[in-house]
Amino acid sequence: MMMDMLTANLAPYALVPLGTLPDQGRSIVLVGPDEPAFWPLFTQSPEYKDGAPDPMDRWSRRVITHIAATLDAEPLFPFGGPPYAPFYSWATNSGRFWSSPISFLVHDTTGLFTSFRGALRMPPGDYPYEKSTKPCDTCAQPCITACPVDAFANGYDVTACKMHVASAAGQDCRTRGCLARRACPIGQGNRLPAQSAFHMESFLCPYA
Ligand code: SF4
Numbered sequence: 001m002m003m004d005m006l007t008a009n010l011a012p013y014a015l016v017p018l019g020t021l022p023d024q025g026r027s028i029v030l031v032g033p034d035e036p037a038f039w040p041l042f043t044q045s046p047e048y049k050d051g052a053p054d055p056m057d058r059w060s061r062r063v064i065t066h067i068a069a070t071l072d073a074e075p076l077f078p079f080g081g082p083p084y085a086p087f088y089s090w091a092t093n094s095g096r097f098w099s100s101p102i103s104f105l106v107h108d109t110t111g112l113f114t115s116f117r118g119a120l121r122m123p124p125g126d127y128p129y130e131k132s133t134k135p136c137d138t139c140a141q142p143c144i145t146a147c148p149v150d151a152f153a154n155g156y157d158v159t160a161c162k163m164h165v166a167s168a169a170g171q172d173c174r175t176r177g178c179l180a181r182r183a184c185p186i187g188q189g190n191r192l193p194a195q196s197a198f199h200m201e202s203f204l205c206p207y208a
């Protein structure tokens with residue numbers, strides 16, 4: 001019931017709960033984009049259109065702070081630090097995220113394209129902790145071999161990845177998203193190429 005109300009408050013912003021975990025008598029609900037609906041909604045926002053830096057973070061702060069106030073919850077964000085809120089451990093403790101074979105987080109419905117726009121620390125209530133099964137255990141693991149420069153051969157070689165993405169040969173990654181993430185069958189095809197290109201631009205020029 002409480003979860004239904006929370007989900008209904010997120011839906012107008014194309015946001016969804018991705019996982020829940022207990023937190024000192026309360027519940028933390030992790031919030032991410034509902035793709036592909038999210039991108040066309042976000043690109044109509046004043047933050048996207050104003051040309052100032054960090055439009056998605058600014059949109060997330062405005063929207064999730066508003067939702068939190070409506071629900072008497074505390075808004076939490078993965079950006080804006082240091083210090084940074086421990087989203088990675090919250091995610092794995094929710095039972096719906098795991099470290100994938102290429103070390104990125106993988107989620108039970110959004111796969112390797114999972115991302116957080118924030119979280120809500122909810123007042124006491126009925127927020128079920130719905131754990132799931134790690135998809136990688138029954139998968140052919142195409143994510144491991146999909147990268148054209150083998151950036152996951154030994155951890156994640158960020159420099160090799162960036163060099164490829166910035167090159168002419170890396171146009172596919174740059175304009176349609178990471179090939180390794182796209183190889184994951186979970187949630188495959190939900191992220192629109194334009195949203196992937198937006199994140200790739202931020203990856204290459206984080207302060208643009
Ligand atoms: S491709 Fe398979 S192994 Fe790789 S993250 Fe997705 S489910 Fe896990």
Ligand code: SF4
Pocket residue numbers: 146147148149150151160161162164165173177178179180181
């Ligand atoms: S963005 Fe492209 S180069 Fe970078 S890890 Fe993904 S597949 Fe490899």
